[in-house]
Amino acid sequence: MSIPGWILDIFAAIMLLVAAVSAGQLAVARAWTRAGVRDADIAGSHLLMGIAMAGTLVASLSTLPNAAWEVIFAVMTAWFAWCLWRETRGHGIAAVASGHHAPHLVHSAAMLYMFAALAGPAPGGGSGMAGMAGSAGGTQSLHAPTLALVFTLLLIAYTVRDLDRKAGADGYFHVVGRRFTSAGPALATAAAGVHGVPAGPAGGGDSAVATMVQPQAAPAEVPPGDGAAAGQAEARPPMADWLLLSPAVVKGCRVAMGVTMAFMLVIMT
């Protein structure tokens, strides 16, 4: 007996939810039409990973052939490796353990491994992995299972680290869609007394959409849609923005993705 289909359905549904949230983040941030949108690459990677994993878990949700996913995740891995390399230039080797892009590099590389290391041909004629309900019973497994264990341990390590970190407090969970803009005098005035301190609605807590307010000389990060009203630091973002772009949601998506990916690697080993 392999893993019951309804369990795979639940994990696939969670991944589709993550993909939908990520698509919503990109839409709310208007990442397609604006330049300088921060973390659009991360939201995009979550969108693709969510779709790929859902298709891997449930055959009927399969979208692209394995080869296409391999190319996509190879490019994604190279991109996040480049981002991490840039990060290490600024923050040293510590960025590998606690940097912004390190978890995404691990996620991308794990996905690449998962698609590249399948031992047997997909029964669906090469369209995705055609679901795991049949494969988990042993007809399909991964080459180099030790590597699967290494990825599993890394994913779990980053997941518990992500959960432990206070979203929005240390800049770890950036708000998707933030962009840099020059801080005007009004913003500088609003920032008086709280220079350099995130002054979001919840003070950087898990539900905050923190706005990093800086002295006038430095560029400031503002949430999407606030560019025209940069001086209105107290303005609350629309509900959709608040819901989709909060650090807590970003954190939740990443934790869900880490657990699901570890689950998939383990059951395919």
Added chain:
Amino acid sequence: MSSIAAGRDRAGRRDRLGTAGAASAGLDTRRMLQLGLAAIWLLDGVLQYQSFMFTKAFGQMIGATSSGNPGVVAHPINWNATLVEHHLVLLNAIFATIQILLGLGIAWRPTVRVALAASVVWSLGVWWFGEGLGGVLNGTADPVSGAPGAVIIYALLAVLLWPADRGVVSGRPVPFVAARAVGAQVARALWLVLWGTLAYFALTPANRAPQALHDMIAGMAPGEPGWLAALDKHSAALVAHQGLAASIVLAVALVIVAVGVYLPPPAAQATLILAIVLAAVIWVVGEALGTILTGGATDPNSGPLLALLALAYWPLATAAVPHAGRSPAGDRPEGITA
């Protein structure tokens, strides 16, 4: 001050405190060990989702642990095994989900206490109903293969890493992290009992038989990746017909580790390094990484937990002093530089 400004000021203060707390937490050894425990629980839960656990073999595996145990212990195990076999999919899915939630709960600060408390209850239940008390009462316990049961070490770690400072007496420094929750004497006693018990198990007749250790290690090789199978085969060959000698050497090492926490810090550190080395050897050679790579492991076994436990007894280089207030995770630093 306007209400908006006041609110912003409060938010700023709150965040400054939060940020400082996060920074401190980054250095807090106890929180790091809690995260290690959370990671192992998470791995445990994911492993429970493997396809093997959804077969009747899982129920039979539970039932087999009742063999040789006293009736009062065996009957509930058999009842549980029957129950699992009859409701296999549902119960195993629930077991796996509980274990994942325990891991996530320990890792998330607001729920760390609830999750640690629940993990103790869950561990004790699994130790009895799922592992037959780790073979402690039926003479099959072997420290090299995971005695006294990995799951009981989860419970021990949850107690020792509990986010409280009952062990801190009138500002006197605590010698190691495990002493913070229960006090140094109790923590040392628990360590002595655990490792002393392992030493005793190493010398039981079943484990000191000439081929006992060889057969146990060689039996781990099938199904493992080539490098691990080869390592097991070579290790088994090294102890072939050397069961008694190997058991005595192992028992002596375990006794040294057991008493090590009573020694001065430099000597204690040496014995803790020995404990970590033993845990690594047990995990890789004796437990074959908990047989995770064969698809039949319910948990990563005792090796990583023994190593994590040893780290909780590592002598602190700084003096630990109590502070006013605490976060849910008890994430204050151990102390200030002496």
